[in-house]
Amino acid sequence: MAASQDGDFSVISEAVPAASADTAGELYLAPMEGLADALLRDILTRFGGYDACVTEFARVSGTLLPHRFFRRLCPELAQGSRTACGTPVSVQLLGSDPVCMAENAAHLAELGPWAIDLNFGCPAPTVNRHRGGAVLLAEPELVHRIASEVRRAVPAHIPVTAKMRLGVDDPAQATDCARALSEGGVSRLVVHARTRADMYRPPARWEWIGPVREAVNLPVVANGEVWDRRQWARCREVSGVLDVMLGRGAVADPLLARRIRGEVGQGEGWPLVLSALEEFWLRVLEALEPRHAPGRLKMWLGFLVRGYPQAGQLLSQLRAEKNVGAISSTLAAQRLLMRQRADGVHPSEQAGALVG
Numbered sequence: 001m002a003a004s005q006d007g008d009f010s011v012i013s014e015a016v017p018a019a020s021a022d023t024a025g026e027l028y029l030a031p032m033e034g035l036a037d038a039l040l041r042d043i044l045t046r047f048g049g050y051d052a053c054v055t056e057f058a059r060v061s062g063t064l065l066p067h068r069f070f071r072r073l074c075p076e077l078a079q080g081s082r083t084a085c086g087t088p089v090s091v092q093l094l095g096s097d098p099v100c101m102a103e104n105a106a107h108l109a110e111l112g113p114w115a116i117d118l119n120f121g122c123p124a125p126t127v128n129r130h131r132g133g134a135v136l137l138a139e140p141e142l143v144h145r146i147a148s149e150v151r152r153a154v155p156a157h158i159p160v161t162a163k164m165r166l167g168v169d170d171p172a173q174a175t176d177c178a179r180a181l182s183e184g185g186v187s188r189l190v191v192h193a194r195t196r197a198d199m200y201r202p203p204a205r206w207e208w209i210g211p212v213r214e215a216v217n218l219p220v221v222a223n224g225e226v227w228d229r230r231q232w233a234r235c236r237e238v239s240g241v242l243d244v245m246l247g248r249g250a251v252a253d254p255l256l257a258r259r260i261r262g263e264v265g266q267g268e269g270w271p272l273v274l275s276a277l278e279e280f281w282l283r284v285l286e287a288l289e290p291r292h293a294p295g296r297l298k299m300w301l302g303f304l305v306r307g308y309p310q311a312g313q314l315l316s317q318l319r320a321e322k323n324v325g326a327i328s329s330t331l332a333a334q335r336l337l338m339r340q341r342a343d344g345v346h347p348s349e350q351a352g353a354l355v356g
């Protein structure tokens, strides 16, 4: 990673190759609707350590989504379905009608996605009411038809993958659904180790991922409640699965993938994160109306609070602030303060320590 000594994130254009780590197993950045959009995917993958990431879901319901919709959801399609630093991006579809899903997948395939991912995990009532997401896990036959129709419609060189929860309310449903997906032709399966009824309540039930892995003959990726290196190791130990997908933990600590790979130590990294936050803010200002911009910044800061005490201080300074100019000034002042500290008082905080 070409980070400058003072932790200037803007100079990073190439992520650390994910394969550079001596850690066995792949790391994926999870799809997160309303959170991990193209902008945050770009920033997070530039921190390095990810093998691939996934877009937010595209809801398929009765119509053919136009190419411009897919291009907006996944601007990375214009650059070979990769983020600016080269991390591959899958495009995720959510829906329950096998024929309509297949038609949309074929239409999307014309744009050259790195892979097409099918969502069987969304627990949102508005989505589930229309028979989309995790409720489909009660119907393994339908799950199978969706996967096989999509697989048939998409050119063989584009992988079709899936992401599922353990079931609607019983984790014992997981193996039937996983088999249905495997027999339907998906080539990788992410298992979020909760049922729909569990919503996002901890703990994740990593122990149920092992039986899924044993039931199918395809790569399985473990997901759910991995916030640090220790939990990553424990998740792999309990599930017996080597590859892990990181969701909220990746937003809370943009350096999580690199910490897992042993390239960045615990407690290091705030200067780089602050610089990334500034870049994120500038890009949010370009992309959104001023009244919507502060909310986006505070949403990310709200996650960062979990891993960085400095983010908590910043958030309390900004919480009530709606004026974009004042927010820019606060960020700039933080940066100045940090530079001054890096020049003398807290050398351990220098981002140069991160350069792997």
Ligand SMILES: Cc1cc2nc3c(=O)[nH]c(=O)nc-3n(C[C@H](O)[C@H](O)[C@H](O)COP(=O)(O)O)c2cc1C
Pocket: 030, 031, 032, 033, 034, 035, 055, 056, 057, 092, 119, 120, 121, 122, 163, 192, 223, 224, 225, 226, 245, 246, 247, 248, 249
């Ligand atoms: C805000 C938010 C949005 C999400 N959107 C999606 C989505 O679009 N597609 C999907 O498959 N999963 C989605 N998920 C689920 C995550 O991909 C992941 O499975 C879940 O957060 C558990 O992983 P974690 O504990 O590492 O966060 C979302 C999760 C969150 C918190």
